[in-house]
Amino acid sequence: MQALPIVGHLIGGEIITPDGRTQNVYNPATGKAEKSVLLADQRTVEAAIASAQAAFPAWRNTPPLKRARVMSNLKQLLEQHADEICRLITAEHGKVLSDAMGELQRGIENIEYASYAPQLLKGEHSRNVGPAIDSWSEMQALGVVAGVTPFNFPAMVPLWMWPLAVACGNTFVLKPSERDPSSTLLIARLALQAGLPPGVLNVVNGGKEAVDVLLADTRVQALSFVGSTPIAQYVYATGSAHGKRIQALGGAKNHAVVMPDADIAQAVSAVMGAAYGSCGERCMAIPLLVAVGDATADAVIALLKEEISKMRVGPGTDSGNDMGPLVTRQHYDKVCGYVAQGVAEGATLVVDGRNVAAQPGYENGYYLGACLFDRVKPGMKIYQDEIFGPVLGVVRAQSLQEAMDMIDAHEYGNGTCIFTRDGEAARYFTDNIQVGMVGVNVPLPVPVAYHSFGGWKRSLFGDLGAYGPDGVRFYTRRKTITQRWPSAGVREGAAFSFPSAQ
Numbered sequence: 001m002q003a004l005p006i007v008g009h010l011i012g013g014e015i016i017t018p019d020g021r022t023q024n025v026y027n028p029a030t031g032k033a034e035k036s037v038l039l040a041d042q043r044t045v046e047a048a049i050a051s052a053q054a055a056f057p058a059w060r061n062t063p064p065l066k067r068a069r070v071m072s073n074l075k076q077l078l079e080q081h082a083d084e085i086c087r088l089i090t091a092e093h094g095k096v097l098s099d100a101m102g103e104l105q106r107g108i109e110n111i112e113y114a115s116y117a118p119q120l121l122k123g124e125h126s127r128n129v130g131p132a133i134d135s136w137s138e139m140q141a142l143g144v145v146a147g148v149t150p151f152n153f154p155a156m157v158p159l160w161m162w163p164l165a166v167a168c169g170n171t172f173v174l175k176p177s178e179r180d181p182s183s184t185l186l187i188a189r190l191a192l193q194a195g196l197p198p199g200v201l202n203v204v205n206g207g208k209e210a211v212d213v214l215l216a217d218t219r220v221q222a223l224s225f226v227g228s229t230p231i232a233q234y235v236y237a238t239g240s241a242h243g244k245r246i247q248a249l250g251g252a253k254n255h256a257v258v259m260p261d262a263d264i265a266q267a268v269s270a271v272m273g274a275a276y277g278s279c280g281e282r283c284m285a286i287p288l289l290v291a292v293g294d295a296t297a298d299a300v301i302a303l304l305k306e307e308i309s310k311m312r313v314g315p316g317t318d319s320g321n322d323m324g325p326l327v328t329r330q331h332y333d334k335v336c337g338y339v340a341q342g343v344a345e346g347a348t349l350v351v352d353g354r355n356v357a358a359q360p361g362y363e364n365g366y367y368l369g370a371c372l373f374d375r376v377k378p379g380m381k382i383y384q385d386e387i388f389g390p391v392l393g394v395v396r397a398q399s400l401q402e403a404m405d406m407i408d409a410h411e412y413g414n415g416t417c418i419f420t421r422d423g424e425a426a427r428y429f430t431d432n433i434q435v436g437m438v439g440v441n442v443p444l445p446v447p448v449a450y451h452s453f454g455g456w457k458r459s460l461f462g463d464l465g466a467y468g469p470d471g472v473r474f475y476t477r478r479k480t481i482t483q484r485w486p487s488a489g490v491r492e493g494a495a496f497s498f499p500s501a502q
C-alpha cells in the first residue's frame, strides 16, 4: 500500500516532518484517507514557540507600515491562489467550492483590516497634563501569542487571528484543526512568500497534546481559541490559571424568529441558506426557527418542504450541488443519532435526509440530506444541543415575548435574527435580546472585519471578541508614559503631595 502524503509543521520558515504520531485526513466526499497529518508533541511545539520568541524583537521593531505592506502582498497572493486554497478546503472539509470561496473572501477582509496597522496602533497623546508634562498611551505588542482553530472554517478563522496579531507586532504559533489542515498551511506558506520573516508565523499541527503545551508554556503571552464550548471552557480556565490572556469562542444554537407580518418567502429562503449552507457546520448557522403563531409555522413548514425538495446534495467540487458531505464519518453518525433522538423525543420529522441517494462514485462519502423537524420544544436534546449538521427544527411560539424568553433561557448566545416588517418589534428585539450578534431580516449577522465577532453567555469565554477593534485590544498591551524634561524652574526639590494638574 502506498504511504499517504504527510502534512507537516511550519517552524522558522521551514516545513518540517519529524517522526511521530499521525492521523489520517479524509476526503469526506469519497470517504477515502488522502493524507496523514503529523500530531505535534511537546518538543515540536516548544521549537515553534522558541522560533516565535527569537523572531519577536526584530518584528516588534519593524515599522508598522512595513508590517502592513506584508499584509497587502498577502491579500494579492491569496487572490491569485484562491482556486488552489478553496480546492484544499473542499477536499478536506467537504463544503461546496462557492462556499469555500466565501469563507476565503471573509478571511481576506481581515487581512485588509490588519493592513491598517499604522492607523490602528497610533495610540493617544495628551499635551500638558501638568505644567510642561506630556502623557501618552502606546499599544505595545505582547510577544508570542497563539491561536487554536476549529475544522469548520480552516481558512477564515485562522485569518481572524494571526494577521492582526502579527500586524500589531506579535509573533504567532497557530494550531489549526487536525481534520482539515492543508489550506491553513498553504496560506501560512504564502505569508512567507508575501514577506513575513521566518519565525513570525509558525504552524504546528496536532490535537490536545499540542494545545496543552501552548496553554502552559510561560513564553506564550496570550491565546485565541475558537471551537466547541466544552473545549473553550477548558482552554479559558487552563490558560487563565497559567496567567495568560485568553479569548475562547465556543459553540452556538442560533434561533431565527419569524413574525406573522414577515415576508415569509423571503424569510424561508434566507433561513434555507443559514440552516443548510455548509451542512449546518457553522457557528452562525440557524438550526432553530421560532415561528410566532401557528399560521406562520404552517406556512413556513410548507415552503421549507418545497425548497428542500429542490436541494442537491453531493460532492462539493460539483457546482450544481447546494450541500456537500459532513466532515467525518464520526460526525455523520453523531448527527444521524440526533435525528433519531428527535423522533424519539416526540418532535415531528417532516423531512428525513438520512435516505439521501449518493451520486455514483461517491457512495462512501458522508452525505446527509436536509432534515426538518416541526414541533421542537425547549427541553428536547435536539433543541438544547449544538448538532452542527443539516437539521432545522421549527419551534412554535404564540408571541414575540415567548420567543425571546426561549432564546434568553438558552445556554448559548452567539447569533440570532428576526424576520419582520414591524420596526418597533425589531427594535424591541435588538435592544433586549441576550445574544451578541443580532440580525434584522439578515439570517447570518456575522460582523464585518472592522467590527468584532463575539457571542454572549457560553458562546464566548473572555471579555473581548475576535478581530476588528477587539482584536487590536486583545493583541496589544497599553503602556502609558508620563514625561517631563525638567528645566531650572522645576528643579525645586521634592514634593510630597499627590501630583495633580494644579
Ligand code: NAD
Pocket: 148, 149, 150, 151, 152, 153, 157, 175, 176, 177, 178, 206, 207, 208, 211, 212, 226, 227, 228, 229, 231, 232, 234, 249, 250, 251, 252, 282, 283, 386, 388, 414, 453, 455, 459
Ligand atoms: P473542537 O472544540 O473539537 O476543536 C477545536 C480545536 O480544539 C481544534 O484545533 C482541536 O484540535 C482542539 N482540541 C480538541 N480537543 C481538545 C482538547 N481536549 N484539549 C485541547 N484542545 C482540543 O471544535 P471543532 O469540532 O473543530 O469545531 C466546531 C465547533 O467550533 C462548534 O462547536 C462551533 O460552534 C465552534 N465554532 C465557534 C465559532 C465562534 O466564533 N464562536 C466559530 C467556528 C466554530
